[in-house]
Amino acid sequence: MGIFRKRSIRYPLLYLSVLSIVTAALLFYINIWVGFGYIAVAGALLYYGWKVENVVYIETEKHIESLSFRLKKVGEEAFLHMPFGIILIDDQYKIEWANPFMLDAAESESLIGEEVFKLSDGLMAISKPEELRELTVTLRDRKYRVYSKPEERLLYFFDITEQVEIETQYYADRTVLAILFIDNYDEITQAMDDQTRSMTNSTVTSIVNEWAAEYGIFVKRVSSDRFLAVLNESILEELEQKKFSILDHIRERTMQKNLSLTLSIGVGAGSPSLTELGELAQSSLDLVLGRGGDQVAIKQPDGKLRFYGGKTNPVEKRTRVRARVISHALRDLIQDSDQVFVMGHKNPDMDSVGAAIGVRKMAEMNKIEGYVVINFQELNGSVRRLMDEIEKNNNDLYSRFISPEEVLSRITHKSLLVIVDTHKPAMVIDSTLLNRTEKVVIIDHHRRGEDFIENPTLVYMEPYASSTAELVTELLEYQPKNTKITGLEATSLLSGIIVDTKSFTLRTGARTFEAASYLRTHGADTILIQRLLKEDIDTYIERSKLIQTVDFVRPGIAVAHGDDSRIYDSVLIAQTADILLTMKDVSASFVIAHRQDGLIGISARSLGEVNVQLVMEKLGGGGHLTNAATQMEANSIGEVKQYLTNAIIEVLEGSNE
Numbered sequence: 031m032g033i034f035r036k037r038s039i040r041y042p043l044l045y046l047s048v049l050s051i052v053t054a055a056l057l058f059y060i061n062i063w064v065g066f067g068y069i070a071v072a073g074a075l076l077y078y079g080w081k082v083e084n085v086v087y088i089e090t091e092k093h094i095e096s097l098s099f100r101l102k103k104v105g106e107e108a109f110l111h112m113p114f115g116i117i118l119i120d121d122q123y124k125i126e127w128a129n130p131f132m133l134d135a136a137e138s139e140s141l142i143g144e145e146v147f148k149l150s151d152g153l154m155a156i157s158k159p160e161e162l163r164e165l166t167v168t169l170r171d172r173k174y175r176v177y178s179k180p181e182e183r184l185l186y187f188f189d190i191t192e193q194v195e196i197e198t199q200y201y202a203d204r205t206v207l208a209i210l211f212i213d214n215y216d217e218i219t220q221a222m223d224d225q226t227r228s229m230t231n232s233t234v235t236s237i238v239n240e241w242a243a244e245y246g247i248f249v250k251r252v253s254s255d256r257f258l259a260v261l262n263e264s265i266l267e268e269l270e271q272k273k274f275s276i277l278d279h280i281r282e283r284t285m286q287k288n289l290s291l292t293l294s295i296g297v298g299a300g301s302p303s304l305t306e307l308g309e310l311a312q313s314s315l316d317l318v319l320g321r322g323g324d325q326v327a328i329k330q331p332d333g334k335l336r337f338y339g340g341k342t343n344p345v346e347k348r349t350r351v352r353a354r355v356i357s358h359a360l361r362d363l364i365q366d367s368d369q370v371f372v373m374g375h376k377n378p379d380m381d382s383v384g385a386a387i388g389v390r391k392m393a394e395m396n397k398i399e400g401y402v403v404i405n406f407q408e409l410n411g412s413v414r415r416l417m418d419e420i421e422k423n424n425n426d427l428y429s430r431f432i433s434p435e436e437v438l439s440r441i442t443h444k445s446l447l448v449i450v451d452t453h454k455p456a457m458v459i460d461s462t463l464l465n466r467t468e469k470v471v472i473i474d475h476h477r478r479g480e481d482f483i484e485n486p487t488l489v490y491m492e493p494y495a496s497s498t499a500e501l502v503t504e505l506l507e508y509q510p511k512n513t514k515i516t517g518l519e520a521t522s523l524l525s526g527i528i529v530d531t532k533s534f535t536l537r538t539g540a541r542t543f544e545a546a547s548y549l550r551t552h553g554a555d556t557i558l559i560q561r562l563l564k565e566d567i568d569t570y571i572e573r574s575k576l577i578q579t580v581d582f583v584r585p586g587i588a589v590a591h592g593d594d595s596r597i598y599d600s601v602l603i604a605q606t607a608d609i610l611l612t613m614k615d616v617s618a619s620f621v622i623a624h625r626q627d628g629l630i631g632i633s634a635r636s637l638g639e640v641n642v643q644l645v646m647e648k649l650g651g652g653g654h655l656t657n658a659a660t661q662m663e664a665n666s667i668g669e670v671k672q673y674l675t676n677a678i679i680e681v682l683e684g685s686n687e
Contacts, residue, residue: 115174115187119146123157132187135169146185152176156185166190202264207307208297209315210238213323215255218289230289237283241276245269266299266328270338274326277339281324292324300330320478322493322655335480340641340655350504350541356490357508363469363488364396367446371437373403373459375452376627377600380562381497382451383413384526385473387519388502389448390430395509401440402431405459411569411601412529415562416522424518434460441466448473451498453491454481454652473501475530477643479652493654496542499526503545517553524554525562532608536656569602576606576621583675584682587640588616591667592623600625600633604659607633618642620678622670629661630670641681648677 053068115132117125128141136149147153152167156178165176169187173194177186212234219227231254238257242249245268248260261269277293284291296315298307314327317335321327325339364370370393374382386402393400409417421428432440437460441447447463448471455461464470464483471488475495495501503523506515527546531538534546550556576598580590588610592598603621610619618640625631632649634642636656643658651660664670 114189115185117141117146117185117187119183119185121183123147135172135174135187135189137170156180166194202262202267204263204300204302205304205307206261206263206266206297206299207304207311208259208261208295209311210249210257210259211294211296211315211319211323212255213292213294213319215291218291219254230287230291233284233287233289234280234291237280238276241279263299266297270328270336274338277324277326294318294323295326297326297328299328300332306331317478320489320491320493322477333480337644337647340477340644352492353501353504354508356488357505359488360392360471360490360505361396361509363446363471364393364398366444367398367469368442368444369440370398370400370446370448371403371441371463372400372448372450373463374450375457376405376459377408377410378404378413378459379451379526379601380412380416380522380529381499381526383416384522384524385450385498385502387427387522388499388506389450389473391513391515391519392506392509395506395511395513397512400430401437403434403437403459403463404431405433406431408459410599411565412525412562416525419558419562420518420522424516427516427518434463437463438466443468445469446471449483449486450474450502452476453478453483453489455483456481458483473498473505475501476653477655479647494539496537496539497527497530499523499530500542500545503527503548504541507548515549515552517555520549520552520554521558524549524556525559528559529563530657537654565605569599569605572598572602573606573609576602576623577610580610583678586615586617587620587678588613588618589620589622589671589674591621591671594624594667596624597626598623600631603631604633607635611635611637620645620674622667622674624667625661627661628663630664630667631661632659632670632674634658634660640678644681645674645677648680649673 053072112129112131115135116129117132118127120126123146125141125144125146128136133139133141141149146156150167150169152165153176155165156176163178163180165178167174167176172189172191174187175190177188179185215234219230222230235251238249238251241247242259245261245265247265250258252258274295277295280291280293294315296311296313296318298310298312298314301307301310310329310331314329314335317329318325318327321337321340325337328336328338370390372386372389374386378386383402383404386404390400390402406417417428417431420431441463445467446469447467449458450473452458453472453474453476455464458464468487470483470486471490472483472486473490475492475498477493478491490501490505492501524546527542527549528534531542534542546554576590576592579592580588583589590606590610592603603623603625607619607621610616610621618634618636620635620642621633623631632646632651634646634653634657636642638656641655643653643655646653646658646660649660650662651658653659662670662673664673
């Protein structure tokens, strides 16, 4: 390298020397004395140039040698004492070399020969280099970002502990907005005098303020039944760990004063925008109220939801003002439509079919063509017998039952689609119909879940109601009276109420009996209902076989299951869960079996001590506190039973906490 530099530096003098000789030869040819003079001057100049160049060359060489030495020394120093870790590993993921930084980080004198995975379990991911080039691991209570170089079998460790702490603090300090709503404030205080109402307000405000002061929350009462709370993510996490104990505190302490108030909370979190947080909080509160109140919903900008509470049955409303308002709104929608199509859920039960018949009757009362959407292949048991009875005794009504395919050919943008007994798009008979019209109405008595039909025009969801048939019956009372309800239509609605209340023994309130009385007055036949609900011997035997498999996963919680090689009717599964609940020492029952649609179904029942709705929601289903279900894809009954057991334990432990 030095020779190359030396030659490259002296090439210009060589060129000048050659040029000078040629020039001198020409001058000698012309005049010898001029030639001698030129040689003397040129020689002096070349000698001076050579001396100067030689000095520069020597100084440059010395500088390069000094710089090379320093760079080599600095490189060695930096390589060994860089402020990040370096590890070389072999094909067996054993450490071949580690710089001093890694020795200090691992608090070890030598790492050579040890498996790299022993440093941190998170390093197991480097065994799949094609999937991962960067990961974060914890080592001796510090966080490191690890960059993997599979080709060189090299790992770089960068300490990011401070960065992680700053990020954690940032997310912990993000603002969270919550709206607290006293569910039944108006119903309880409307009959109170001013003094009692003032004492009630003071009691509620005191409880909420004590709770806020305990956790460092700013809370402001904005109306008689509503509070606004401002907190941060770290406080929210603490509240979630305590399962929002404020729900139990306010229920228990007001109960001591014979008030029985419950609290609903809608929380908006995860967004830097205060406007979006407010919208998320209000949306969460609407969802909670749709589920019956006495619970908390936390909503993120991506739509993810978390629920807490919901341990009590929804409180029945004492007034029917909402039913009248909804009935009038529904009447206006019907009159503004060219046709009305009513659709329930897949594998319809008596409540779904009865409610659909009632809504179709509303269309008739308003002189609008109405049809019930039904899949005739899915009918079985009591529903099939009801349809046979309608076909035999009321041919005009029977002609109003049409298949989803017929609806597609008839429906227009002016048509009204009414969904009854469900609010989940996946549960309706034909979800494609939801996008064929701009006007969709939902009437349901189930607690609202995360999966909800988009952009409905009108929603009437009352979780306190025994059945959708009860809600529809109340709506019928406020429709035009130019057409009377027939006895068979009244019987269909009453059968839905009887089935969902287990003959008025579960989820039955004063308004349930009022609805039943109204239907009885209009010719509902209880003898016919008894005949429709009869079951055959084979069904009884099948149910008995399911009960024989019962197993108690926890005291009072019975789980029965079908055979992996058999398909069971969904009604049979539900009936088995109902029967188990009547047994001694059973407070909650679950029945698992293969369904006709290829899924594995679970029917859940409870007397109220166990919230089966929360259990089913963890498995993708929903329902009521005492009556819920789900369907899921799985390889076997045993696999589903394990999922169910885990969900039960999780809900029970959360309740205990």
